[in-house]
Amino acid sequence: MKKIIGAVTGFLAVLGVLFYVSAPTVSAINLVTDSCTATGNTGKLCNAAAGDDAKTMVTNLVKLLLYVLGVIAVVVIVIGGIKFTTSDGDAGKIKSARETILYAVVGLIVAILAYSIVNFVITQF
Numbered sequence: 001m002k003k004i005i006g007a008v009t010g011f012l013a014v015l016g017v018l019f020y021v022s023a024p025t026v027s028a029i030n031l032v033t034d035s036c037t038a039t040g041n042t043g044k045l046c047n048a049a050a051g052d053d054a055k056t057m058v059t060n061l062v063k064l065l066l067y068v069l070g071v072i073a074v075v076v077i078v079i080g081g082i083k084f085t086t087s088d089g090d091a092g093k094i095k096s097a098r099e100t101i102l103y104a105v106v107g108l109i110v111a112i113l114a115y116s117i118v119n120f121v122i123t124q125f
Contacts, residue, residue, distance in 0.1 A: 055122050062118045069111040076104035 080100035087093035 055125075059119070059122055062115055066111055066115045070108065073104045073108040073111070076107075077101055080104060 077100075080097050083093065083100060084097035087097055
């Protein structure tokens, strides 16, 4: 049980660092948007930053969802790995752990395919 708590704590620490590192990117986007609003600029950079273009907005939303699904898939794979490690040779627990990892990978593949389809459709129109 101590190993599981240690692994989960370590994973949450890494996840926290990733979110902390990605925060300046969001702030930079907000600064560009605020700058465009204050100056009344309607250039291409300002339109993309403000999300005026529907294609840009949909693309950014799909990228965000793909990122979130990727994080969830990694968490589920780690949980499956912990279940596999702590199975103590029990066939039922091993099967459950393998299914958890398999379903996470299949979900990630489906998410990537969905992203590809949306990206293809957006570029065609």
